[in-house]
Amino acid sequence: MTAPASAPGKTPELLLEVRGLLSQFGERVIHENLDLELERGEVLGVVGGSGSGKTVLLNSIIGLKEPEGGTVSVLGYDRATMTAAQEADIERRTGILFQQGALFSALSVIENVASPLVEHTSLPKDVIRELAEMKIAMVGLKPESHHLKPAELSGGMRKRVGLARALALDPELLFLDEPTAGLDPIGAGAFDELIRRLSDDLGLTVFMITHDLDSLYAITDKVAVVADKRIVAKATVQELERSDHPWIREYFLGPRGRAADKAA
Ligand SMILES: Nc1ncnc2c1ncn2[C@@H]1O[C@H](COP(=O)(O)OP(=O)(O)OP(=O)(O)O)[C@@H](O)[C@H]1O
Numbered sequence: 206m207t208a209p210a211s212a213p214g215k216t217p218e219l220l221l222e223v224r225g226l227l228s229q230f231g232e233r234v235i236h237e238n239l240d241l242e243l244e245r246g247e248v249l250g251v252v253g254g255s256g257s258g259k260t261v262l263l264n265s266i267i268g269l270k271e272p273e274g275g276t277v278s279v280l281g282y283d284r285a286t287m288t289a290a291q292e293a294d295i296e297r298r299t300g301i302l303f304q305q306g307a308l309f310s311a312l313s314v315i316e317n318v319a320s321p322l323v324e325h326t327s328l329p330k331d332v333i334r335e336l337a338e339m340k341i342a343m344v345g346l347k348p349e350s351h352h353l354k355p356a357e358l359s360g361g362m363r364k365r366v367g368l369a370r371a372l373a374l375d376p377e378l379l380f381l382d383e384p385t386a387g388l389d390p391i392g393a394g395a396f397d398e399l400i401r402r403l404s405d406d407l408g409l410t411v412f413m414i415t416h417d418l419d420s421l422y423a424i425t426d427k428v429a430v431v432a433d434k435r436i437v438a439k440a441t442v443q444e445l446e447r448s449d450h451p452w453i454r455e456y457f458l459g460p461r462g463r464a465a466d467k468a469a
Pocket of ligand 1: 230235253254255256257258259260262426
């Protein structure tokens with residue numbers, strides 16, 4: 206069992222605060238009045254139907270999409286008013302694992318993992334190399350992988366390299382976009398375990414978009430549900446199983462949901 210995200214009686218520290226988010230593409234409204242909070246130490250799963258706006262939400266949080274309304278604060282900085290130095294601070298203190306890994310295809314595994322250290326620190330080359338080697342070991346890859354190029358890796362290995370790179374700068378906040386998509390159930394289970402262990406050992410706060418019910422049961426503290434253009438619920442999976450919302454009921458109490466519950 207993991208410790209609760211915040212001690213009782215203590216005001217939780219919010220690493221992420223989204224208020225009244227409005228997201229649009231032309232006339233098309235994706236989010237309206239969306240609120241979401243993430244406390245330090247929390248592992249949050251983000252679910253929702255296909256096209257419900259999970260990736261657009263992630264992009265609004267990490268600064269890839271400008272919101273049409275509302276506020277987005279990351280690590281206490283308001284995205285709309287932050288300075289370039291504050292934005293760089295966020296970049297240093299957050300890690301992102303994109304769905305396809307987004308590795309540099311021309312670079313080797315170790316060069317990919319080292320790239321944030323090269324960009325954001327002035328550490329000597331040998332120290333950068335050592336730190337990158339450490340992160341690669343941390344995600345369970347062998348030294349033999351160091352010189353391989355992304356095209357020479359399996360899907361699961363590519364995800365691990367992406368995770369090692371996301372962890373390169375020892376982030377406080379980690380964003381994962383469908384980390385187990387495309388992995389077989391055993392590979393996905395191992396990846397879930399890895400993320401939970403890293404979050405427990407390093408005190409990482411995690412925002413994880415997923416379709417994977419097993420992941421939700423295995424590693425999240427809470428799950429936020431994107432539906433009806435907003436977050437309709439943020440609760441534990443056990444609480445969500447008792448929800449009246451039709452999409453949540455179908456998702457958690459349909460045949461797939463029941464199987465994941467049993468396996469957990
Ligand atoms: N650049 C864009 N221009 C226009 N519409 C977009 C753009 N990006 C996303 N959308 C629309 O926004 C909606 C939400 O997309 P989003 O990718 O966030 O969904 P999602 O919940 O992540 O879906 P999935 O689970 O299938 O990945 C979709 O209807 C999509 O077509």
